[in-house]
Amino acid sequence: xxxxxxxxxxxxxxxxxxxxxxxxxxxxxxxxxxxxxxxxxxxxxxxxxxxxxxxxxxxxxxxxxxxxxxxxxxxxxxxxxxxxxxxxxxxxxxxxxxxxxxxxxxxxxxxxxxxxxxxxxxxxxxxxxxxxxxxxxxxxxxxxxxxxxxxxxxxxxxxxxxxxxxxxxxxxxxxxxxxxxxxxxxxxxxxxxxxxxxxxxxxxxxxxxxxxxxxxxxxxxxxxxxxxxxxxxxxxxxxxxxxxxxxxxxxxxxxxxxxxxxxxxxxxxxxxxxxxxxxxxxxxxxxxxxxxxx
Numbered sequence: 001x002x003x004x005x006x007x008x009x010x011x012x013x014x015x016x017x018x019x020x021x022x023x024x025x026x027x028x029x030x031x032x033x034x035x036x037x038x039x040x041x042x043x044x045x046x047x048x049x050x051x052x053x054x055x056x057x058x059x060x061x062x063x064x065x066x067x068x069x070x071x072x073x074x075x076x077x078x079x080x081x082x083x084x085x086x087x088x089x090x091x092x093x094x095x096x097x098x099x100x101x102x103x104x105x106x107x108x109x110x111x112x113x114x115x116x117x118x119x120x121x122x123x124x125x126x127x128x129x130x131x132x133x134x135x136x137x138x139x140x141x142x143x144x145x146x147x148x149x150x151x152x153x154x155x156x157x158x159x160x161x162x163x164x165x166x167x168x169x170x171x172x173x174x175x176x177x178x179x180x181x182x183x184x185x186x187x188x189x190x191x192x193x194x195x196x197x198x199x200x201x202x203x204x205x206x207x208x209x210x211x212x213x214x215x216x217x218x219x220x221x222x223x224x225x226x227x228x229x230x231x232x233x234x235x236x237x238x239x240x241x242x243x244x245x246x247x248x249x250x251x252x253x254x255x256x257x258x259x260x261x262x263x264x265x266x267x268x269x270x271x272x273x274x275x276x277x278x279x280x281x282x283x284x285x286x287x288x289x290x291x292x293x294x
Contacts, residue, residue, distance in 0.1 A: 001085070001138045001183065001243055005030040008081040010073070012064055012124065013091030015042035017194030018144060018187075021232035022088055025240050027054035034077045034084075036062035037091070056081070064091045064120030065112075074127045083135045086243070087128045089121040089164075090144040095157040102155060110156055117160035122167060129171075132182050140243045141184040143168040147256055150188060151263055152273055172248055183246050187239055190253030190294050191229030230293050255292040 009026045013019040014035035026033050027050045035050070037043040040061045047059035060076050063069045077084060093116045095109070121143055132139045145168070148154040149161035165186055172184045235252050242250045251257070266273070 001140045001246070003138070006032070007085040007137075008032040008034065008077070008083060009086035009088065010034040010036065010077050010084055010128065011088040011090055012036045012062060012073075012120070013144075014059075014088075015039045015046050018189070018192060018232045018235050019088065019090040020046050021236035022090065022142075022239060023050055023057075024053065024233070025236040026086070027057060029240070030054060031086070032056040032081045033058075034073070034081070035059045036064075036073050038063050062091075064123065065115045067123050070120075070123045070127050074131070078131065083137060084128055084132055085137060085139045086142070087124060087132070087139075088142045088144070089124045090142070091120055092117050092144055092146075093157075095155055095160075100155070102159070105156060113156040113160050114163070117157070118163045118167070121164050125167075125171060129182070133178075133180055136181060139182040141168075141171065141182065142239060142243065142250075143184070143186050145186045145188050147188050147190050147251075147253070147260070149186070150260060183243075183248075185239070185242055185248050185250050187235070187250045187252070189230070189235055190256050192235055193229050193231055228293065253292070253294060255288060255290075255294045 004026070009023075009031050011019050011023050011026075011033070014023045015037035016039070019035070019037070023033050023035050023046065031054070033050065033054060033056070035043060035047055035057070037046075037059070038061065043059040043061060047057055050057045058076075058080055060073050062073045074084075093113060095113045125141065129141070132141075143164060145165050146157075146161045148158045149165035152158070154161070165188075168184055168186045175182050175184060230253065238252045239250060251260075
């Protein structure tokens with residue numbers, strides 16, 4: 001996809017973090033932008049801020065857990081702007097992984113994480129893709145995954161991200177097989193300065209309280225890594241350029257390349273999965289000579 005001005009982008013999880021930065025980038029490129037998020041107050045503030053770049057911006061409160069909510073997002077988006085060209089399946093939640101083994105995690109925790117991170121993406125694809133294919137104009141689907149979708153571990157979060165990685169890889173193959181004018185990408189960032197570690201604030205009451213409670217040390221580690229991570233605006237710029245160049249695997253954090261390489265070499269050499277040593281973990285707190293962030 002090369003032309004953006006006057007085209008329409010729909011972004012879920014757009015009130016903050018990477019989604020907000022994507023909305024800002026698209027607005028700066030004079031696209032019509034639809035922001036969707038479950039946090040209504042934050043959504044309204046973000047929409048108001050974006051109108052300094054592009055007046056054709058709207059916000060729609062959306063719960064990706066609810067199929068009817070995604071259908072309403074589609075209906076209002078097309079009613080307002082007509083054809084949709086970019087769909088960013090960005091809404092996602094973090095989970096307090098690490099304190100329990102996967103067989104110890106309760107069903108309501110699995111249902112919440114898989115519901116948002118996987119089912120929400122699937123429902124977005126099922127709702128928007130037929131329309132994007134039918135109008136026949138160039139388009140792109142971006143799914144925010146994570147390096148957790150390529151590496152082992154991370155509890156329910158890691159499982160959900162592996163699932164959505166497989167889903168989007170299948171989507172890409174299907175689009176290519178049909179010679180569609182729609183391309184797709186998976187965004188696989190490392191640590192980004194967002195509030196994903198505070199996802200519990202949006203947990204619906206019917207999904208209970210988390211049983212995946214991290215230790216204070218674990219929570220502090222995650223918060224520290226996020227705060228020193230890349231800024232969402234940097235990620236948005238990388239995504240925009242990747243859409244233009246039709247790059248499927250958007251690996252925004254080169255600092256993880258050696259870890260990824262080692263993991264896939266272990267797979268091909270039939271080696272066992274090993275736990276990271278304290279020395280390997282400690283390196284995440286040490287600044288790299290090249291300035292790249294984890």
